[in-house]
Every structure is written in C-alpha cells, then in structure tokens.
Amino acid sequence: MLLIYCPYCEIERAETEFHCGGEAHIARPSDPEKATDDDWVEFLYMRSNTKGIAAERWRHIHGCGRFFNAVRDTVSDKFLTFYKAGDPRPDLEALAREAGK
Amino acid sequence: MSQPFRTEKGGRIDRTAELTFTFDGEEMHGYAGDTLASALLANGVHLVGRSFKYHRPRGILTAGSEEPNALVGVYRNGDQTPNIRATQVELYQGLQVISQNRFPSLGFDIGAVNDLLSPLFPAGFYYKTFMWPKAFWDRVYEPIIRSAAGLGKPPKNPDHDTYGNLYAHCDVLIAGSGPSGLAAALAAAETGASVILCDEQAEFGGSLLSENSATIDGKDPAVWVSETVARLEAMDNVTLLRRTTAFGYFAYNFVALAERVTEHLPDPDPRLPRERLWQVRAKEVVIAAGAIERPMVFPENDRPGILLADAGRTYLNRYGVKVGHRVLVATACDTAWQAAFDLADHGVDVVAIADLRESPPESLVAIAAARGIRVETGCVVTGTLGRNRIRAALLGRLMTSGKVASGGQVDCDALLMSGGWTPTVSLFSQSRGKVVWDSEAGAFVPGTSVQKERSTGAANGLYGLQATLADGYAAGEGAARAATGKSATISHSRATGGEAGNGGILGALPHDRNAARVKAFVDFQNDVTAKDVKLAVREGMQSIEHIKRYTTTGMATDQGRLSNMNALQIASGALEKPLTDVGLTTFRQPFTPTTFGLFAGVSRGDFFDPVRKTPSHDWVVDHGGLFEDVGQWKRAWYFPKDGEDMHAAVERECRIVRKSVGLFDASTLGKIEVVGPDAAEFLERMYTNPWKKLAPGRCRYGLLLNDAGYITDDGVIGRLADDRFHVTTTTGGAPSVFATMEDYLQTEWPDLDVWITSTTDQYAVAAIQGPKAREVIAPFIEGIDLSAEALPHMSVREATFCGIPCRLFRISFTGELGFEINVPRRHGKMMWDTLAGEIEKHDGTAYGTEAMHVLRAEKGYIIVGQDTDGTVTPQDAGMSWAIGKKKFDFVGKRGLERPDLKAENRKQLVGLLTRDPKVKLEEGAQVTRLEQPPIGTPAEGHVTSSYFSPALERTIALAVVKNGHALVGQTLYVPMPEGSIPVEVTGTVFYDKEGARLNV
C-alpha cells in the first residue's frame, strides 16, 4: 500500500485515504467554443499513459478533500514529489535524474 | 502406546504429555511438541496423500511450510478444513485428520489408474486433451475436470471462525527467527528501536532447534535460543509473533503477516480469532527467511519414505523421530552427511551414503568410516521400489563417459536426499528486488534492494552458523541505524561447529533406465516431471514464464520454492542456453497459502457492506412493506395488502396516488448545498440549464452532463437565496456528482467563491403526491401560504413542519400535485409517522419505488442510468429544452458540438406501445425494423423501461431507437423467442400531456 503526502495537510498517510484522479496538467480549454474538435478529443480522451516518471492528480478524499498533484514512477510505484494544485509541473527529467533513473 | 519410530530420548517433545489423535479414523499417539507430520512418522506412517494428477501415493517430504505432499483435512467444530500442511499442524489432544484425493481409501485408490494412463496427461494436457469436440465440454470434460481438480474437499458450512485485523508500525520488522533473525532482533532491539520479530513456526529458533553438532557461546544452540528469546521478551520495544507468516511484501515497506492464533489449541477461548492479519508499516525490514533444501530429480523420487535430508535430521533432533530403521542417504552436498551421522548415533542402520560427487571431503568420509557407514561416491539413485512405501533403491555408477552403469540395489525403508540449498528469496522478490546469480553459492541471491530491506544469513546465500550469526547482528544494527539513526554496542555470541558445507546439484540426474517409462518428479504437488519440462521446450515454449504455465511447474502452493531451480536447470539444458539467461520466475504474494477469512476479517455478513436505512424503515417493516437494495440503501419497494402479489400492490398504489394521495420516502436522494457569492455562476457552469435568473423561492430541473456531452445525472435545484442553492441528485449519483463538482471547483475554476457541502444524510425527505397532497400537509405546515397562487409548481420555501424548520419543495415526480418536505434527519421518523397517519384520513397510501417508477414513466420522466446509459445526449433524450442556449459555457457544451453527437442515426428516446395492450415488453429487449430480421441484423435499439400503466389501462414502454424521433407513428418490432411483437413508436409522455394535473 502506497504512502502519500498531502501537501495541504502536510502529512503522510496511507493510500486508502486518497483517490487517484489520472494524469495531471490536462487543462480544460478556457474558451471551449474556440477549441477545435481535435483539441476537445485531446482534452477528453488522450492520455500519455507513461511507463516511468509521470505527474498525476490525487485527492485526499478521506482527509481534507483537496486535489493535489504527485510525480510517481509508474514502474517502481515510488513517488518523487508532491505539490499543490495550480503549482507548475516540476521538471520531470530532473526528478528522474535525481532518482537515478 | 506404540510409536515404533520414536527415539529413546532427545527432541523438544514433552514425553510426559502423551496425546491421542486420529488419522483417517485410526487412533494414534504422539507427544506435546509434535507436529502432525512428526507424530505420523513416529507411528511409521509415511503415506499421507495421493498426488494431484496421477494419484500416486505420496509421503511427507519436508518438515516445513514448503511441504508439497502432506496436505490433509483437519476437523474442527464439526467441519473440515482441507489442504492443511501436516508439517504445520501442531498436535493436540483429540486432533482429527483425514487424508485427501483418494477413493475409496488411501491405500487403494481408483484414481491411480491415471498413473497408468499417464500418456494422456502430458505437459499442457489441459490445452490439448479438452479441445475438441466443443459439445463435450458441458457433459464430459467439465465434470471430469471438476471432480479431479484440486485436492481435498471444500468445507460444507460457512466459516464458523472469526478473524482479526490490526495495523502496526515499527522501526524494524524481522521475518524469520533462525540464527541470523534472532541476532538481528537482538542487535536492533538493543538500540531502542521498536522491533517486530515474526516466525511461521510455533517456536522461535529455526534451524537452531535441530542443530546438535554445534554450540553457541559454548551452549547447546537450543539453550542459546531460549535465553535470547527470554531477553527479547523482557524488552518493551519488542513484539514477538510466533506462528506468524510474513506472507506479503508490498509497496512502501508495507508487510502483511498472518498470525495463527487458535488453530493449535484443542479448546480455544471462543472470543479469540482463528487468525489475525497484521498490516505492518516498517521503516526497515530484515528478511531472515533462511534456505530450503532441494529434492534430487531421479526416477521414482516421489515414493513415500523419501524425504529431504535436513527434514530427516529435523524429525530426529527436534521431534525425536526416526524416519526409518534402514535409511539410505543420497546427496550431492556435505550437509546431508550430518543427517546420516545423527541417525547412526541414534542406532538407525544407515545402509549407505550415496554421494554423486567423485570425491566428497575426506573429513566426512573419515567420520562415516568411524561409524561403519558404507560410502558410495560418484553414485546416483536411479530408481526406487515399493508400493506405498520405499523398500529398496537402485544405485547407478557415474561413468566418465557421462553414462550410468548399474550399481545394484540396496534395501531401505527410508531415503534421505539432498540436492543442495536454495535461499528463500520470496519476500525479497515480492519487494520487487531482482535476484542475481551467485556462482559460489550456486544459487540466486537477493540483488540490489529496491525498498528499505536487507536479506541476511541463508536467505542471502550465506551458510555456516558463525557466519550467519555475525551477518544477523550486522543486519539488525544496520536496519536500526537506518530506521532511527541510533546504534548500540552489544556483545556478539560466537558459534563453534555447524560449518557451511559444499556441493549441490541442479536438474535431472542421469540414469540407466528406459527414459520413456520412468517419472522423475520436479514439482511434486503439481505432478510435473523432468520429461514434462523437456516436452514443453520441444513444443516451442522458450520463456521460463511460458514453460511454467504450460507444465504448471512452480505453480503449486509452494510457488516453486522446491522445484524452480531444478526446472530451470532442465529447461536451460533443453533450450541450450545458460541458466542465467533463462531467468527465474517472479515470486508473488502470498508466500504460503493464506485463508480468505484472513483477508475478509470482519467484513462479512452484516458487516460486508454498510446498510443505509431511511427514516421510514421501521414503519415499512411494521406495515409489511418489502425492500429493494439501491446501492447501500434499503428502499421501500411496495406494500402488499391482503395477499396481493407485486403487480396488484403496485397497481393499487399507482391508482391511489392519482386518485387521492400517496406518501413516499425520498430521503435517499442526493443533496448538495451550494453556497457563496458565485453559487449561481458555478451552477451555470456545471448544469446545462440557466440559473442566474432563477428567482429565490423557485426551482428548476437540472441536467448534468460530462464534458463529452453525455447525461450523467439530473435533479431539481431550488434557490433559497441569492447565494444559496439546494441541489438534489439521483440516489446512486450523489457521491460522484459531489466529487465532480469538487473537481471542477478546485482544479478548473478555483477563482469562484463557492462552498459545496454534501447534505444527503442531513435531511429526511417525505414526498406527498396526489390531488389531496395540499390537504394532507396543510395541518402541519406553518409560516407560508400553500395556495397555488402563492406557491406554484416548482417553488421552494422555508417553513416549519410541526414546529420543526423545514424546506418545502412544491415539485413532482409523478405528474400530480406534489410536495417534498425536508426536515433535519433526526425528525424524519416523526414526520413520516405524522404524514402516514394523516394520509389514511384521505384514503391515501404509502407507495414504494416500483410504483414511483411506473408513475414517472407514465409522465415520460427519465431515470438516469436506466433510460440513459452514458452515451445519451440531451437531444437524444428529447430534452434540448433543458439546455441554456445563450450560455457561454457549461460542462458538456463543447462536447455536444462534436460531429458524432450531432450525426444522423443516433439512438433517441421514444415511447413504445405494443399493438396488443396486454403484452408487456422485456426491459433490454432489442428493437428491429423487420418483423423477422435475418440472423445477424443489428438492432435499431432496445427497451429501457416497461410497465403496466394503471392510468392508461395498458402497457407502456420507453426505448432508445435509431432516429427514433422521426419514427413516431411507425411500427417497429421486438423479436422474442415466442414471436415478434409489433410496437408503435410514440412520444415519451403517456399521461396528462398538457400537465394540467401539476398546476392545481
């Protein structure tokens, strides 16, 4: 069972308190009318499904209820960092190098 | 009290405490401290079961949890638990055990004919034999496989035991309590670190409990064990768990332990659980799982009476049991020689030591000579004789040519074998570490740690008592330092004797027999032979993972702990690839078979899933109502009176609602309070409808889509104030709607100043529907004018019900005049009982979900999830009116513009009326254009709802049909086995199309 750090509660808790919300940093186009059909399909359905270092959304659903983001190695299941929703995406390659990947 | 194979003295059994037990009904005796296996052996019983595929007689092979053969059924509390390893059953007074997989008896088994028919059961026989013809599956193959599959019989009754669960945290978890595990525990505990030490056996000590040719600090190893355990027991920071298997190593040092609490007790305290699941999060883990001995792969190596050499030594030294009176020892390594010496010292006739090696160590040969034991070198066993027990073995002499010459026959009643040692890397492998080949140890050993763990001692490929002790201390110190940063200086005990041996062999041994006719077993439990592995390679299996699945080698309950290395070597030879290139299969959780009860814990029966009850629950029970499960909710379904069936009860309820009044418990509907300056803007973006201009005190039906444009939920939303909305959702959709709202609010529109709160459980809701609804509620409502002018359809007010503050909605899901009263949950029963009494004065009735479904269908109100399936748009459902055309954006708006969602041929919601008004369609039935469509014709759609409508005195149905809106008035067909049913396509509103009954 994973251990997950909530950047709002500032505490590490077991996976059972959290809910994974899929790939992070997929922004809903702010003016949907201007989005092309391809843009919209990309937003709705296309996911990178990374084998390796990936940023994903988590929600502390049985805690503070907040959404936040985490960088996880999908091969080893190890988290590399956690950050609040709205914070910029970290440099995944640098994180991977730090983790020795 | 004859135990003919018991030693005169020695062992850790209590000879003053004799116990009686039965095996297949026969009464036998043993001592406290015995396992079932040691007690059976003391009674001279080797034959304990029949093998899986060939029904060959099988005996006890090991003394540990890796036992593949001695699986028995144990009776407790009038029921039988199958497949328990006799090596792990502790003897108690009155223990009742049966053997398995035999008919009619263990000694004479009809299934053994499979052994003679074995050409029919080659590797991959599941894939070959049962392929054809297809019609044989139901009648022939499946019954055969079902009766032959598995060992033992399942228990007849529900599990009568209970199971416990607890979570634990510690600095250092140590799995295994042999020399390295105990040393690690001491070293870690002395630093002050919190330590959990677990071992699958009843006693701590592991191999030390059967080691009598070495000393630790000058003491007998068993004495050192008890002193060490006493020391650990006295420390507050140490938790000692006996009979506890670390069976699963998961992510982030989460290790699952199974503690067997009562199974060894004849009469346990009924309050205690049978087993307890420990979910341990350890900062550091020390794997001290030891090593197990490998069988030798020679023809007929599975005959009862053949054991692993170290098991023979354990039975002798720990349990005071001789595995035979005339014992042959066959080995490829040094350690088995000690077993021969120990047996000889107890007066057992060791008929020979047959060592495969040309020149075993001089020192061992000299000790054997001193005891007068015949030694054969360069010698292999090429076969065994005997029916249900070995009576002789054939020896073969290895020639320089690689061939084998006959070496004669030796009589024996037991054979101890050793192919060398295999480190137990299961937990390490589960922790996702990759094993590496250690050519010196001749074994796969743990490679780089992936998690915070370290393997120590024999589990790490390290042998010899002093070396494993020293390694254990280092592992314990290292783990404690890593976990807590602390260290301590403690004196290390020193061992003398118990040196590491050399030697070992992998794979099938050469012999001079007819290869086509003999079986040399690799995996005993799954009956896989050396031939099977070679055949798998010949038939094209290249990867060890494929060979494993094709032959089932390594797929038994020991997960190949006994068989993997031999299978790998045989595959390597057949593939003509080095062993290290063939690769080892991955060990998975659980380490040993684990009961379902342990995983289920208390989550069974009433505790399997929480039950949510509404305020009317007791009233419904008292009034003979039946319940329907809706998710976790129990909802009143219908209320049969005077022997009515469901149809009659529902029809009566519907008629009364339309004629006078009905009372319905709507408390299960999801409720969400949306509050804040931007509340209207937020709902404007979430729902298809416009909200900004909705006046406080008014309600509107809201339709929720996902961003793909499909309907996901609906409900009435009331505006209580400029900045406050009361949102309702479907019963099943409440959690997901709330989560979706939070998601958009937090991550897409964090700028909006809105708070949302789930209030589903805060309100009890009573729906009063029917022409007399106003009269029913009027006596209890204060503070507002209930007249049609002051409170029109789709209004909401705050008022009081019997003095209790309430939210009163004038809304309808039946098409009649209707009110829904929300009171705080604790007043729900009072409200229900009050209204239930009142409706009787108006010839009203309580009604359930079934009548509710009929009434709403008569009005064409959809149920999301029944009339929609996640691919239905508002246009498809005929609900374009719910879309705010002028809105800049809402969830799903852009999705609806996608070409596919505007294309022709979409399935659209319509009504269907059968030509014969008495015929009711099946929900889910297909709809076609042709009366007799040719086979393969795709359906035009399907029926989503179908009822008998009391108001129309006929059946009605809703369906989704391609281009359905354009087909109104046309005839389609619903083909059924009894014949095609003609139906007319209609609109979806069947009753009171103008809505006159709503506005009264």
Ligand SMILES: [Zn+2]
């Ligand atoms: Zn939190």
